Amino acid sequence: MDLEAYFLKTLQASGITWGLGDDGVLLPPFKRAVIALDIFAQNVHFKPEWLGFERIGYKAMVVNISDMIAMNATPTHALLGVSLDRHMDKSAIRALVAGFKRACEEFKIRIVGGDTTVGDRLHLSITMLGRARKLLERKGARLGDLIAHTGTLGQSYKALQTLLRGGKVSPKNKFITPYLKHARFITGARQFLHAGLDISDGLLSECNRLSAINRLAFKLHKPRTRAYKSGEEYEMLFCFAPKDYLAMSRRARAHRVRLSVVGRVCRGRSRYRALVWHTA
Amino acid sequence: MDLEAYFLKTLQASGITWGLGDDGVLLPPFKRAVIALDIFAQNVHFKPEWLGFERIGYKAMVVNISDMIAMNATPTHALLGVSLDRHMDKSAIRALVAGFKRACEEFKIRIVGGDTTVGDRLHLSITMLGRARKLLERKGARLGDLIAHTGTLGQSYKALQTLLRGGKVSPKNKFITPYLKHARFITGARQFLHAGLDISDGLLSECNRLSAINRLAFKLHKPRTRAYKSGEEYEMLFCFAPKDYLAMSRRARAHRVRLSVVGRVCRGRSRYRALVWHTA
Numbered sequence: 001m002d003l004e005a006y007f008l009k010t011l012q013a014s015g016i017t018w019g020l021g022d023d024g025v026l027l028p029p030f031k032r033a034v035i036a037l038d039i040f041a042q043n044v045h046f047k048p049e050w051l052g053f054e055r056i057g058y059k060a061m062v063v064n065i066s067d068m069i070a071m072n073a074t075p076t077h078a079l080l081g082v083s084l085d086r087h088m089d090k091s092a093i094r095a096l097v098a099g100f101k102r103a104c105e106e107f108k109i110r111i112v113g114g115d116t117t118v119g120d121r122l123h124l125s126i127t128m129l130g131r132a133r134k135l136l137e138r139k140g141a142r143l144g145d146l147i148a149h150t151g152t153l154g155q156s157y158k159a160l161q162t163l164l165r166g167g168k169v170s171p172k173n174k175f176i177t178p179y180l181k182h183a184r185f186i187t188g189a190r191q192f193l194h195a196g197l198d199i200s201d202g203l204l205s206e207c208n209r210l211s212a213i214n215r216l217a218f219k220l221h222k223p224r225t226r227a228y229k230s231g232e233e234y235e236m237l238f239c240f241a242p243k244d245y246l247a248m249s250r251r252a253r254a255h256r257v258r259l260s261v262v263g264r265v266c267r268g269r270s271r272y273r274a275l276v277w278h279t280a
Numbered sequence: 281m282d283l284e285a286y287f288l289k290t291l292q293a294s295g296i297t298w299g300l301g302d303d304g305v306l307l308p309p310f311k312r313a314v315i316a317l318d319i320f321a322q323n324v325h326f327k328p329e330w331l332g333f334e335r336i337g338y339k340a341m342v343v344n345i346s347d348m349i350a351m352n353a354t355p356t357h358a359l360l361g362v363s364l365d366r367h368m369d370k371s372a373i374r375a376l377v378a379g380f381k382r383a384c385e386e387f388k389i390r391i392v393g394g395d396t397t398v399g400d401r402l403h404l405s406i407t408m409l410g411r412a413r414k415l416l417e418r419k420g421a422r423l424g425d426l427i428a429h430t431g432t433l434g435q436s437y438k439a440l441q442t443l444l445r446g447g448k449v450s451p452k453n454k455f456i457t458p459y460l461k462h463a464r465f466i467t468g469a470r471q472f473l474h475a476g477l478d479i480s481d482g483l484l485s486e487c488n489r490l491s492a493i494n495r496l497a498f499k500l501h502k503p504r505t506r507a508y509k510s511g512e513e514y515e516m517l518f519c520f521a522p523k524d525y526l527a528m529s530r531r532a533r534a535h536r537v538r539l540s541v542v543g544r545v546c547r548g549r550s551r552y553r554a555l556v557w558h559t560a
Contacts, residue, residue, distance in 0.1 A: 003364050003366060003368065003373065003398050004364065004396045004397070004398055006370060006373055007362065007364060007373050007376075007377070007396055008396060010373055010374055010377045011360075011377050011380070011391065014377050014378075014380070014381045015381075017390065017391045017392070025392045025393045030310040030311065030312075030313040030409070031310065031311060032310075033310040033313060035359060035392070035393065035407075035409070036359075036393060037359040037360075037361050037393060037394045037395050037405075037407055038361075038395045039361050039363060039395045039396075039397050039405075041363060041397055041399060041403075043399060043400075044363070044397045044398070044399050045397075079315060079316075079317040079407060080291075080317075081317050081318075081319050081361060081405035081407075082287060083319060083321060083324070083403065084283050084284065084287060086283060088283065090286060093283065093286055093287050093290055094290055096287075097287070097290045097291050097294050098294075100291070100294070101294045101295075110297065111291065111297045112297070112305045112315070113305045113315065113316060113317060114317045115317050115318045115319045115405070116284045116287055116288060116319075117284070117319050117321055117324045117325075118283050118284055118324070119321060119323060119324050119401070119403075120323070121399070121401070123321075123363065123399075123403055125317075125319075125361035125395070125405040127315075127317055127359060127361075127407040129310070129315070
């Protein structure tokens, strides 16, 4: 049984939720505030020896910042839910905080609260708040749209395979040091984008999500591409009208972002066989 | 070494935080929005067999709602960070959601987002958003203020001792089924309150906190009272001017809240020997 799926189904059936479709949500009572929460947990998303504590702190923040950028929001404040592993020493804690700090300084974020406990695993759950300009959501795809993604995909999958085999991965690999280079591009291209999200569970998985929420097929030209299974890529997946292809290409070039058109929005439903990405 | 304390010290020294003194924070860019995050984790705050999953879901929400009420804010939205235990079955998940639902309905809260993973422990981190009327903070105590708390204290301590010895506790005990009866009283009495917080780690612990943040002593008449060590009480601790004692008593009676004056704010610093409450 897929516990996660069952939990979400039960939660949605309970009638106490509102707008769970996107990574974040725009809160109507609080003008232009977008909020999102992401968990980054030992033995689910990482093993400490893979990343080291500085990069764990940094990546935990980036996972959340990516959600904000994917919605065309600017992250501003964070709350940290930190369950420390009681075997961590002072230098591990300093490294963890240094990682938080690197991300906070790079993206101009303030930590404004949270909670700390001590247990037997490092478990980070970060709530990110941001301000929305013109929100980009998962819903909004139109029949005939082009499907495209930023950057290159596949690095994280390769790195994870190597690490699981006990091998070593370059610290420059995206799985170890994720980067988010497309924030300004998304804002600049927002007027053309109909729907979008960040690739956290792999392109195939995200296409399934977009398909379900938009009730349209997200037909890929080469659905068997191995890189499409790769999660934690933190590139953007979105769709836009074919007539805007030239304008999109120009903006991508201007922001030094690689843009790849990989499919088309059609009638029907897509159900690609995707990986369950959490496999640390 | 107290890992939690060291983490907080390092975090504060990093220069990336803002206003970490209270349980929640009023976010200036988002008008009247208050936000707080609390962790409720297996083997730290509870064992599943103590509470059952419905009460775990309920209590995890109440812990957070208490933070809001303590700041004189009305909780409105929640984000759930849920790490499920892979050994949970469907009925456990339904019970957990039923507990969330009970709290959401009782306090009129909507769940608007979050993240779910599966690991080897149930670990809940909930972010609560609320609207502030006139915010009540930890800072603001004045020399000569009376120190008072709502309700009765000690039940949770007794229950925890019994459970740790393998005994049974009535489901009506506050540790099993916490209740928050003072929300309207706090709002009604807000004009008289100088500073306050909810008693989550025991009255002595909270007095130490208020003392540190206000740079004043929180002198208790009977500091050796055993009930003052009891955490997870979710009653309110606050201070107000002696001249307002009558008005406070009247409001307490009107809202059927028990009000106990237990000490006085003096010059100096208080450092009571408190329990570290997380002992599940």
